[in-house]
Amino acid sequence: MKVENRFWRVGAHLPFIIFSAACIIPFVLLATASLTSESELLKNGYSFFPSEISWAAYEYLWKGGKEIFRAYGITIFVTVVGTAVSLLITSLIAYPMSRKDYPAASILAFVVFLTMLFNGGLVPTYLVYTQIFHVKDTLFALLIPGLLMNGFSVMLMRTFFQMSIPMPIIESASIDGAGEWRTYWSFILPLSMPIMATVGLLQTLIYWNDWMNGTIYLTDTSLYGIQNLLNQILTDAQAASSGIFGSISSSAEQAAPLETVKMAIAVIGVLPIMAAYPFFQKYYVKGIVIGSVKG
Structure with missing residues (x-):
């Protein structure tokens, strides 16, 4: 019996070991x-x-060491601040949507769902941000566009609130004299760590991997995040390897190890996220499982 149980245990773990290896081997x-x-x-x-x-x-990347450290600092700042503010905005709209006693809940849900189907397009978005909000060549160009609520995250968080936070908790808080803000800060948020970690990780990945906003709204390279800087370095390496720089380029630039530089850029870009992910994994899995259940 013990041998049979051991056999089934090994058989159950083997597919997961294979899937894990399939994920790890490419990074190695x-x-x-x-x-x-x-x-x-x-x-x-x-x-x-x-x-x-x-x-x-x-070594080729290290030649721009100061720029890389500055770009890392900008990306970390934008990621931390942007994720925190985005979580606040997302939860503030998802919570009232989850309340059945809120008259406008269905209207809010319709508006949020509509944004998942349609958007204004790149040109109107560019005109709004540059002509009205004046974010061009500022750090706000990397921060503000990502703060716009992601409809999927809002719906995911709303479902979590509906399925995981019993209404009697909210009612008991109201009986004890807590207002809506006190209930939100003291009861709802502490009970919502799994979905907060889930949405926070998704938002962190969006901010960390973002290079489109820097490409569109930034002409000052000193404001580049790590993704934009690495893209610029790769472009320079490709130009150097193809001889576009000609006689004005140094021998080091002409000998740029293009293929290995591509791999090194990928390692530098993904390493911080890989290091942080294990700390969020438990909450991420729990939040996805609970938040994805439809009521």
Whole structure:
């Protein structure tokens, strides 16, 4: 009996081990490729065990060390502030939508759902942000566009409030004299950590990986986030490798290890998120499971 149970236990875990390996192996290959010499990578292709280790790609990136640290700082600031404010805005609209005793709940739900189907388009959005809000060439260009509520996140949070926070808790808070704001801050938010972590992680990924807003609204490269800076470095490396710089470029630029630089850029861009994800995973899974149940 014990042997049979052990057999089924191994059989149940084996698919998950295979799926986990399928997720981890590409990142391992990415990291080893970034440490492979350009000549070996072009000659022998990608390998988990390169015969020649080279830091040339990271040395090439390190030439812009100050710019990279500044871009990291800008991205971290925008991500932290943007995620916090976005969570506040999202929860403030999702909570009244979840209250059946709120007369305008269905109207709010319709408006939020409508934004999931239609948007104003790039040109009207650009004109609004540059001509009315004047965010061009400011940090607000990286911050404000992401603050617009994501309809999916609002609906996910609303479902969580409806399914996971019993109405008697809200009623007991009201009986004890708590107003709507006190109920929201002291009862709703502390009970909503799973969905807050879930939506917060999704919003963090959006802010961290965002390069479109920087491309559209920023001409001052000193305000670039890490994604825009890495994209600029990659463009420069491609230009150097193709000889566009010509005689004015240095030998180091002409010898840019383009393929390994691409891998190193991917490692630098994804590493902080990979390091932070395990701390959110428990809440993320719980929030997705509960928030996705339709009432």
